[in-house]
Amino acid sequence: MTDIEIASQVEMLPITEIAKKIGLQADDIEQYGKYKAKLAWPLAYRPDKKHKLVLVTSINPTPAGEGKSTVLVGLGDAMNQIGRQTVIAMREPSMGPVFGIKGGATGGGYSQVLPMEDINLHFTGDMHALTAANNTLAALIDNYIMRDNSLGLDPRRIQWKRVEDVNDRALRNVVTGLGGVMQGVPRETGFDITAASELMAVLCLATDLVDLKRRVGRIVVGYTYDSEPVTVAQLGFTDAVTILLKDALKPNLVQTIAHTPTIIHGGPFANIAHGCNSVIATRAAMQLADYTVTEAGFGADLGAEKFLDIKVPVLGKTPDAVVIVATVRALEYNGGAKLADLDRENLLELKRGLANLNRHITNVQRYGLPVVVAINHFASDTDRELAVITENCQSLGVDVAVTDAWAQGGAGTLALAKKVVQLVEETKAEFTPLYDYQASPRAKVETIAKKYYGASEVEFSRKAEKQLEQFARLGWNDLPICIAKTQYSFTDDQTVLGAPTGFKFHIREFVPKLGAGFIVALAGNMMTMPGLPARPAAVGMTIDADEKITGLF
């Protein structure tokens, strides 16, 4: 059965029942249909509560993904089964990839979040609100340079791009404002996907509405002819943009197939953005449960690094344990096996690929965090393959559990849940950040690239070098770095798999995001607007008169 077929056979509980499980009454939520709600209650965060936080990350994936969300959902269900009151906190899917290649992002099989069609499509409108707020700001900026421009904003130096939650490569590079005097000021610009927008990061890092407004106001939209930054606050657009985000700031409550309360909120990608769900949602989960299990996107080189270096300082809480999801398939892929061969036993490639897992283990341990490896079981795995991974982890003194969350849900994730609980309850994590927050952007990039990725050298483009000078002049030195790079490799080249060392890491350009509070470093040729494949998933979808949908994964 497909994911959507499994999902359609589940009888969901009314969302009011799910809310009750975590102590929320009817007035604490705003229903969106019968099975979705926004948390309406004031999210007064009490940092003194003894909540536990578990972060789920993974090794470098294959293009099909390694089922990290599936393991996360199964883990949440299993934790509740073994008597630990647990809430899952995860990101909202982006609609663009749903119609492209990736499919949905709500887990799979018997470890899914429901209602999966709604969550994978418009959900409660957060992504659309971000798109609208982003593009309203863009229109206000273009109107400003056409009408007045008393601040001298340079049309060539406007940094604020429009966005869409669509995979639309034709919008990567556009010329707008054509047609004459009454049609605006012509300029080169482009669209990003909403998940990569600064407002998405702002929403995910804001601690409340006032903080959101402050962050919106300090967004730098561009530079004057004298290269001075111009902010949203200077233009007077702060409140209008904030108004459009007031509901999107409220976390969404849904349920898993096993009725585990799940808070889904914020959806930045981890390759081209910071890859973590919102601070408000994670805090809400921690407030409402003894255990919060959450995820960060793609491999630990991307999402987890950003979780630990960008989100944790705002969140005010470090993970009590980290789960690294690995699959036989992805290890073999990292060890040189071809995609078409992953269904058969490839012991040689598997053993070679373990270097990728081990690099991620070492990296997470570098932060002082306890690690457990989850082997996400696929039907094609052999006992010998599983044994190779288990023995490798044991030789490193790292806990490991085989999970079967897809086929068995929480029941297939019990062993992992027990190991996680043991690790959390018996280990004391001593968190050490990867880099000094006071270091220069150059130093931070070099630390991440060398200590974390394995590079021997970082090459900054001429443009990036000039930007580093500019940041120093503007006093933007103390911001964390958010690296945008391929999810397939520790390098900036997606074909270099495994655990490479001694490579040169290339920074093409920086994008300062003062509202989000970090500086994006674009590595290699990473794009901030995905494209569609030759045969988009959209072509295979159907809907009938009774709203029954097929072709959503």
Place this chain on the structure above:
Amino acid sequence: MTDIEIASQVEMLPITEIAKKIGLQADDIEQYGKYKAKLAWPLAYRPDKKHKLVLVTSINPTPAGEGKSTVLVGLGDAMNQIGRQTVIAMREPSMGPVFGIKGGATGGGYSQVLPMEDINLHFTGDMHALTAANNTLAALIDNYIMRDNSLGLDPRRIQWKRVEDVNDRALRNVVTGLGGVMQGVPRETGFDITAASELMAVLCLATDLVDLKRRVGRIVVGYTYDSEPVTVAQLGFTDAVTILLKDALKPNLVQTIAHTPTIIHGGPFANIAHGCNSVIATRAAMQLADYTVTEAGFGADLGAEKFLDIKVPVLGKTPDAVVIVATVRALEYNGGAKLADLDRENLLELKRGLANLNRHITNVQRYGLPVVVAINHFASDTDRELAVITENCQSLGVDVAVTDAWAQGGAGTLALAKKVVQLVEETKAEFTPLYDYQASPRAKVETIAKKYYGASEVEFSRKAEKQLEQFARLGWNDLPICIAKTQYSFTDDQTVLGAPTGFKFHIREFVPKLGAGFIVALAGNMMTMPGLPARPAAVGMTIDADEKITGLF
């Protein structure tokens, strides 16, 4: 007090209570928060029910608008007060104008629909769903011409434009697909506002999900190098687009300040689109109440003509009475008074401006429909001014009532309600369409321009002439015409007010919308993407820590 201040002092009823008033139970609706819902029940329309339908339209407005929505809401409240069970059916506001010049579109004063902030911003996400569906289709089309293009779709002849619910003039004319082989196929295109999109019209004219899907499939997205039309169905994208619209197709239920059930659904502008709320919503209202009061956008030259010639054939029901809203201000403006002088008495201009009202009366009567004039009272009106209008109407044998819906709500609209009920219950409307549906597009345009607007001649541009030949060749002759023109004038020149005759009417271009089932005729220099004014409303908006908003009208 401002509209939003008045609105914020009202205690709304839970939407479940409003639903009960019209016989809907909890399972018949899907709540969106406590005060908004979508109708979830299958909208089985029984055309045999003896429901009455009242259409509210207006004379040519001033740029500030004449309070048609305010009168509509007051009328709905008053109808219920005099014992006629009434539901209001109206359009959804577009967010673009809210941040531009127009403000909200939920009535005003004590005749408002609530919660006004929500309805004027994201509401239940219908506009955003339309934007997403439209732009997903655009991305699929651009991906198709880059990847394969086995149908030979000509990049220069792609008609499908992207949309945004933002007033963004800089997107009217753009070049997309720049940057090289991997970034798509470069081409000239543009963005429209979502309210003007074909999908908006498709949503508003579809009778159910199956009809929606059929209409989406027959949309012509462009032409081949051989000038043959290419449809969504041919490209295989019908279901994917339909999936994105399945929830948007369900009408939204809210309430007025006086708790009158109000169905708000679909929001095409009447100047650049067909200007009527959805067929599904109007049918739902008729199913649930004895009286449905609804509106069509701008003056009767635009919204009402399109309601009667485009919507009625699908709806299967003609209005039992038509209310034409007039104001002293707009009549004086039409009679030559300057905008700055409208606050004082201008009897001469008022008398001259009556020609505009009288043209609209004659036009509506031409359809065989009973007319009542509503004078929407402003504080600056004098008794002498009101008497001039009343006497004019009486001399024509047309009922007239002065309304004060803004300041007094339903109580200020009782006289109008009584006249409407009398007209409906004592007159038998005999509907005659304006034009023969089998006539050619050229003949239809000429009928509308000459018989309805007062033109002596229609000039088709060279491009429009070529398109007429093309339509004849393709067999697209039997579709109704949707004229896009300025709302300020019967002509295509917004400075020609009053009731001009003997003018030349200019058709610049046609836009065939096969999914919607009509052909748009662009008159004069009408734009399908509005711009922002020198000082956008956005600049004056504020929001505080408790989500209290100011600056929304």
